[in-house]
Amino acid sequence: MRLSRRHPRYQSLKVRAGLADAARRGLVVPEGLIAQGRGEAFDYLLGERTTPSARRAERLAARWLLRARAPVISVNGNVAALAAREVALLQRAIPRLAVEVNLFHRTPRRAREVARALERAGVRRPLGVRPAARIPHLPSDRARVDAEGILVADVCLVPLEDGDRTEALRRLGKRVISIDLNPLSRTSLAADLPVVDELTRALGGIRQEAVRLAGSASRGPPPRAPAGSLLADALGTIDRRLKREAARSRRRRAPR
Amino acid sequence: MRLSRRHPRYQSLKVRAGLADAARRGLVVPEGLIAQGRGEAFDYLLGERTTPSARRAERLAARWLLRARAPVISVNGNVAALAAREVALLQRAIPRLAVEVNLFHRTPRRAREVARALERAGVRRPLGVRPAARIPHLPSDRARVDAEGILVADVCLVPLEDGDRTEALRRLGKRVISIDLNPLSRTSLAADLPVVDELTRALGGIRQEAVRLAGSASRGPPPRAPAGSLLADALGTIDRRLKREAARSRRRRAPR
Numbered sequence: 077m078r079l080s081r082r083h084p085r086y087q088s089l090k091v092r093a094g095l096a097d098a099a100r101r102g103l104v105v106p107e108g109l110i111a112q113g114r115g116e117a118f119d120y121l122l123g124e125r126t127t128p129s130a131r132r133a134e135r136l137a138a139r140w141l142l143r144a145r146a147p148v149i150s151v152n153g154n155v156a157a158l159a160a161r162e163v164a165l166l167q168r169a170i171p172r173l174a175v176e177v178n179l180f181h182r183t184p185r186r187a188r189e190v191a192r193a194l195e196r197a198g199v200r201r202p203l204g205v206r207p208a209a210r211i212p213h214l215p216s217d218r219a220r221v222d223a224e225g226i227l228v229a230d231v232c233l234v235p236l237e238d239g240d241r242t243e244a245l246r247r248l249g250k251r252v253i254s255i256d257l258n259p260l261s262r263t264s265l266a267a268d269l270p271v272v273d274e275l276t277r278a279l280g281g282i283r284q285e286a287v288r289l290a291g292s293a294s295r296g297p298p299p300r301a302p303a304g305s306l307l308a309d310a311l312g313t314i315d316r317r318l319k320r321e322a323a324r325s326r327r328r329r330a331p332r
Numbered sequence: 333m334r335l336s337r338r339h340p341r342y343q344s345l346k347v348r349a350g351l352a353d354a355a356r357r358g359l360v361v362p363e364g365l366i367a368q369g370r371g372e373a374f375d376y377l378l379g380e381r382t383t384p385s386a387r388r389a390e391r392l393a394a395r396w397l398l399r400a401r402a403p404v405i406s407v408n409g410n411v412a413a414l415a416a417r418e419v420a421l422l423q424r425a426i427p428r429l430a431v432e433v434n435l436f437h438r439t440p441r442r443a444r445e446v447a448r449a450l451e452r453a454g455v456r457r458p459l460g461v462r463p464a465a466r467i468p469h470l471p472s473d474r475a476r477v478d479a480e481g482i483l484v485a486d487v488c489l490v491p492l493e494d495g496d497r498t499e500a501l502r503r504l505g506k507r508v509i510s511i512d513l514n515p516l517s518r519t520s521l522a523a524d525l526p527v528v529d530e531l532t533r534a535l536g537g538i539r540q541e542a543v544r545l546a547g548s549a550s551r552g553p554p555p556r557a558p559a560g561s562l563l564a565d566a567l568g569t570i571d572r573r574l575k576r577e578a579a580r581s582r583r584r585r586a587p588r
Contacts, residue, residue, distance in 0.1 A: 096362035106352035106365050113369020114376075117514070121373075260376055260577060308578040314377075315574040321516050322567045326560065 088116060088124075091158065098157035103189055105181045108154045111236060118257035119274050121314040126281060129309035130273040133301070134281035137233065137253045137269055140298040141170050142286055144231035144251075150178040151202070155235050155275065156190045162279035164198035169286040176225035177204035180238055182217045211244045219244075226250075231298075233282075234263070235275055242266045251298070255279070259310035269301040272310040344372060344380070347414060347532075354413035359445055361437045364410045367492065374513035375530050377570045382537060385565030386529040389557070390537035393489065393509045393525055396554040397426050398542055400487035400507075406434040407458070411491050411531065412446045418535035420454035425542040432481035433460035436494055438473045467500045475500075482506075487554075489538075490519070491531055498522045507554070511535070515566035525557040528566040 095112055098104040126134070141147045147170065151163060156177075167173045177190045184206075191202040203225040210219045211226075218241060221227050232245050235255035239262025245252050246266055254267035255278045264270040271278045351368055354360040382390070397403045403426065407419060412433075423429045433446045440462075447458040459481040466475045467482075474497060477483050488501050491511035495518025501508050502522055510523035511534045520526040527534045 092363070092366055095366075099362050106355040106362075107348060109355075109362050109365035110348055110351065110369040110372070113366035113371075114373045115369070116366065117370040117373030258373065258376065259581075265581075304581045304584060307581040311574045311578040311581070315571055315578075318516070318567055318570060318574075322564070325516055325521055325563075 088119075092116075095154070095157055098153070101189075102186065103193060104153045104157050105186075107181065108152070108157075112154060115236070115257040115274070118259075118272075118314070121317055122257065122272070122310065123313065123317055124274070126273050126277050127310065127313050129306055129313075130271060130278070131281060133269060133271040133306050134273065134278060135285045136299060136301055137271055137282045138170075138285035138289060140231050140251065140253060140269060140301075141173060141233065141282070142289060143298050144172070144229075146174070146229045147172055147231045147233065148174040148176050148203075148225050148229040149233040149235070150176050150226060150237060151190065151194060151204075152177075152179055152236060153181075153186065153190055156193045159235075159276045159279055160193050160197035160199070162276050162283070163194060166279055166283045166286070167199055169283045174225045174229070175199050175202050176222050177202055178221070178226070178241075180218055180241075182220065211241070211248060213247070214240060214244050234267075235278070237263050239263050239266065259307045259314070264307060268303060270303055270306055272306065344375075348372075351410070351413055354409070357445075358442065359449060360409045360413050361442075363437065364408070364413075368410060371492070371513040371530070374515075374528075374570075377573060378513065378528070378566065379569070379573055380530070382529050382533050383566065383569050385562055385569070386527060386534070387537060389525060389527040389562050390529065390534055391541045392555060392557055393527055393538045394426075394541035394545060396487050396507065396509060396525060396557075397429060397489065397538070398545060399554050400428070400485075402430070402485045403428055403487045403489065404430040404432050404459075404481050404485040405489040405491070406432050406482060406493060407446065407450060407460075408433075408435055408492060409437075409442065409446055412449045415491075415532050415535055416449050416453035416455070418532055418539070419450060422535055422539045422542070423455055425539045430481045430485070431455050431458045432478050433458055434477070434482070434497075436474055436497075438476070467497070467504065469503070470496060470500050490523075491534070493519050495519050495522065515563045515570075520563060524559060526559055526562055528562065 095104055099109055167175055177187050187205050191205045194202045203222040207220040207222045209221050209223040209227040211221055231251045233253045242252055242263040243266045252267045253269040254263045255271045256264045259272045355365055433443050443461050447461045450458045459478040463476040463478045465477050465479040465483040467477055487507045489509045498519040499522045508523045509525040510519045511527045512519045515528045
C-alpha cells in the first residue's frame with residue numbers, strides 16, 4: 077500500500093506497514109502485531125506524545141541505567157523491528173549497557189535474525205543468541221537468559237515485555253524499568269520504574285537525558301521511583317482525553 | 333505454545349493464539365492482527381466483561397435482527413477466525429440471517445477460505461464469495477457486496493467493521509448494528525445500534541436473547557436504539573475504571 081505523507085495518521089500507518097513487513101520476514105511474530113495494536117490504542121488515548129510524567133520517568137531511567145553496576149536492555153522482535161537504531165544509540169550513551177536478545181517465541185533462527193538486525197543498526201556484541209542460563213519459575217523457552225547479560229544484571233530495561241517475565245525478574249531482585257503504553261498491564265504494574273510511553277520516544281528520551289548527564293551521574297543507589305503515581309498520571313491522562321473525545325463526538329453526531 | 337488454564341489472562345491468550353494461527357494460514361492479514369490488539373486495549377479498559385449497557389444493546393440487536401425483513405451479518409477474516417462457530421449458532425437462532433463474507437483486503441483466495449471456515453463451522457450458504465454488486469462512494473474492492481446479501485438487506489450486523497464502510501451502509505438507508513470495543517471509533521459513532529463488547533461475548537449475547545424470544549418477537553418497526561447513551565455508558569464505565577485503578581495504584585505501590 078502507498079502512503080500519503082498528508083494522511084492524518086501517516087506516522088502510525090508507516091510504523092504499521094514497517095512492522096507488517098518485518099512480520100513477513102519473520103523478525104516479528106503474529107503475537108507481536110497484536111501487541112503493537114494494543115500499544116497503538118493506548119498511545120492514541122495518551123495523545124501520541126510523551127506526557128510530562130513519562131518524561132520524568134525517562135529522566136529517572138537514565139539515572140538508574142548510568143548508576144547501575146551491570147545494566148541490560150532486553151530486546152525482542154518488535155523492539156528490533158521498531159527501534160534497533162535507538163537501541164544502538166542508547167548503548168553509545170550508556171557504555172556499560174548490555175543488549176540482550178530475549179524472545180518470547182524463540183527459535184535459533186529468529187534469535188540470530190534479531191541479533192543481526194541489531195548489529196546492522198550499530199549495536200556492539202548483542203547477547204542472548206545462545207543463552208545458557210535460566211530464570212527460575214518460568215516455562216522453558218521464556219526462561220532462557222544470557223549468563224553475561226540478564227542473569228548478572230542489577231538493572232533491566234524491558235521494553236514491550238510480558239508480565240510473567242517482568243514479575244520473574246523482580247523476584248530475582250533486579251530493578252526493572254519497563255516501557256509499555258498500557259498503564260494497566262502486568263508489566264507496568266510489576267515494574268519498579270514504569271515508563272508509559274511509545275517505544276522510540278521513550279528510548280530517545282532516556283538517551284537524551286543520559287547524554288545530558290554524561291559523566292556527571294554518580295554511582296550509588298539510584299533515586300526512588302514513584303511507580304504508583306507514574307501509572308496514576310497515565311491513567312488520568314487517558315481519562316481526560318476520553319472525556320474530551322466524547323464531548324467532541326457528541327457535538328458531531330447528528331441523530332437520525 | 334501450551335497455555336495453562338490457571339493463567340490470569342488465559343481467555344485472551346487463547347484468543348490471541350488462535351488468531352496468530354489463523355494469520356499463519358492466511359485467513360487473517362497482518363492488519364487484522366493489529367486491529368485485534370487495538371480492540372484488546374479497549375477491552376482492558378472496559379474490564380474484559382459485558383457491561384449492563386452492552387447487554388441491553390445485545391438484547392435490542394436480537395429484536396432488530398428477528399424483526400428484519402432481510403438481516404445480514406458481514407464477516408471478515410478476523411470474525412471468521414475468532415467466531416465462526418458463534419456466527420453459525422446465531423444463524424441457527426435467526427433463520428432469515430444471511431451471512432456474507434466481506435473483506436477489506438480481498439483476494440478471491442481469501443474470500444474462498446473465509447467462506448470455507450464458515451461452512452466448516454456450520455454456516456449455511458455463505459454469500460459474498462463472488463460479489464457482483466457495489467456500494468456507491470467506496471474505493472473499488474471495499475465496495476463489493478453480494479446482490480442477495482448486503483445489497484438488499486434492511487438490517488446489517490457489522491462486527492469489527494471499518495468506519496468508511498459503516499458510514500456507506502448508513503447512507504444507503506440500512507440499519508446498522510456494530511460490534512466494536514472502541515466506543516469512539518467511526519464505526520461505533522456511525523452505527524444505529526452500537527454494541528460495545530468483545531466479539532464472541534457480543535454474538536453470544538445476541539444469540540441467547542434471540543433463542544429466548546424464539547417466535548415471540550413480532551415483525552414491524554424495531555424498537556429505537558439509544559445509540560448516544562449506549563456509547564456514553566461505555567465511556568462512563570471506562571472512566572470509572574480508570575479512576576478506580578488510578579486510586580488503587582497510588583495506594584498500592586510501596587516504593588522499594
